[in-house]
Amino acid sequence: MKAKKRVTIYDIAKKLNVTPSSVSRALNNSSYVNETTKKLILKTAEEMNYKRNTLASNLRRGQSKTIGVVVPRINQNFFANVIAGIEEITYKKGYNIIICQSGESYEKEVQSVNTLINQHVDCIVISISVDTEDYKHLQNVIDHQIQLIQFDRVAEELETLKVINDNEQASFEAVSHMISQGYRRIALLEGPQTLNIFRQRKNGYLQALAKHQMPVIDELIAQNAWTKELGATATRQLLSLSNPPDAIFASTSDFSALGVLEVANSMNFKVPQELGICGYSNENFSEITSPSITTIDQFSVYMGKTIANLFFQESENLQVETIPKVISIKPKLIARSSTEKNQQ
The missing domain is CATH 3.40.50.2300 (Response regulator)
Structure with a gap:
């Protein structure tokens, strides 16, 4: 069965014989569109099952509101709980997370990181695989000016934000x-x-x-x-x-x-x-x-929350240069x- 084509603002504009910019303004509740036209556009958008492209909208504002997480194994309690902790905080802030699993493979880890870079995520959170001894892909994250937070298994020589255990x-x-x-x-x-x-x-x-x-x-x-x-x-x-x-x-x-x-x-x-x-x-x-x-x-859930909070603290910091932070959590x-x- 052929998939239905996604409805765009151009489809709505064509149906109503208005400009795409008018549709965009109406969908964003702009005061530059009169109320009658705005209501008609919103009603038509609903009838045509229009879905907003959140990623594109966020990128126009200079951020994707998405955080990528790369872990060796999703099915291990520790990593699953870290992800849960991250998600609990990011959800409240209106952010989404993309989860990737390296399966303890360096090649798969590199591929996952490159995919997240291409997705224009705002931050990549990673615990490196057992095979990882070359960190060029992590330096690539930094070079793309994407926030990099390492946790648990980290490349100690890279100066990034880190959340670790003692x-x-x-x-x-x-x-x-x-x-x-x-x-x-x-x-x-x-x-x-x-x-x-x-x-x-x-x-x-x-x-x-x-x-x-x-x-x-x-x-x-x-x-x-x-x-x-x-x-x-x-x-x-x-x-x-x-x-x-x-x-x-x-x-x-x-x-x-x-x-x-x-x-x-x-x-x-x-x-x-x-x-x-x-x-x-x-x-x-x-x-x-x-x-x-x-x-x-x-304390894996707490570690996840700490990672997410660290990202938001850093992203809200107006200083151009910040001293790399390492947060150590004492296990029990x-x-x-x-x-x-x-x-x-």
Whole structure:
């Protein structure tokens, strides 16, 4: 079935035998059109099912009233909540958001950013993919004088607005909590060290061991164990050691922590008595597993609201040059059954 052609102001003008500028003025409630003509134009526009081209109208005013958001995964609770927080604020301000998913692909991320630039968005909000090591596409955003706000996973060398978590402190508290519960051989599932968040979380782990005068054991650090499948594979190897860990900090996500729990159950390790487990990001399922998984809440909805408010604060600032801002949000450790060894 052929799609119906969109009705334009020229179609209305032709039907009423008036100028397109008269139609435009009437639709914008201008006083330069007499009331009788204005009412006739508005009535005809409604009858012809005319829909205003909001984007074109906004662009004529020098803005699109649209914000683009690029995230690695839309179906992860953290990113979904950040988007919800952004939308809650932008909706009140009459802005729309366009959501793009990179799928952890650098090429798809670049394509998404270029699409948003071509859409003339007022701002691009991005959390970079695990594959992203070249930032030319982000510099391109800046060169187009589009506001760029990075969050969570950021290119630290680019001077842009950033909203981040204190990952180092959160990891320090998580590992310290496990030590306080009596765990002594704590393994780390780390993510790709190209990403700032995984470097920071590893640093927090190392700092906690040093603070409590515990040795760093190389065989207990599993590299690139940042998905459920990779976390499960790493856990199988760790628990097969002659001297296996008695706790695992899945610093990458609750998904990798879930992989740890499934393998521990299949290998008959009792959680938390024989193996403590801590994840990261407070995914919805972490509270309903058996046992429930200790995790770290990143206050993702609040992060989204902070991002949106930062954009509006900056866009309303009349100064030509502003100092780049970095806002750090302190996450919260949520201790649950998977690490409560002393409660058993």
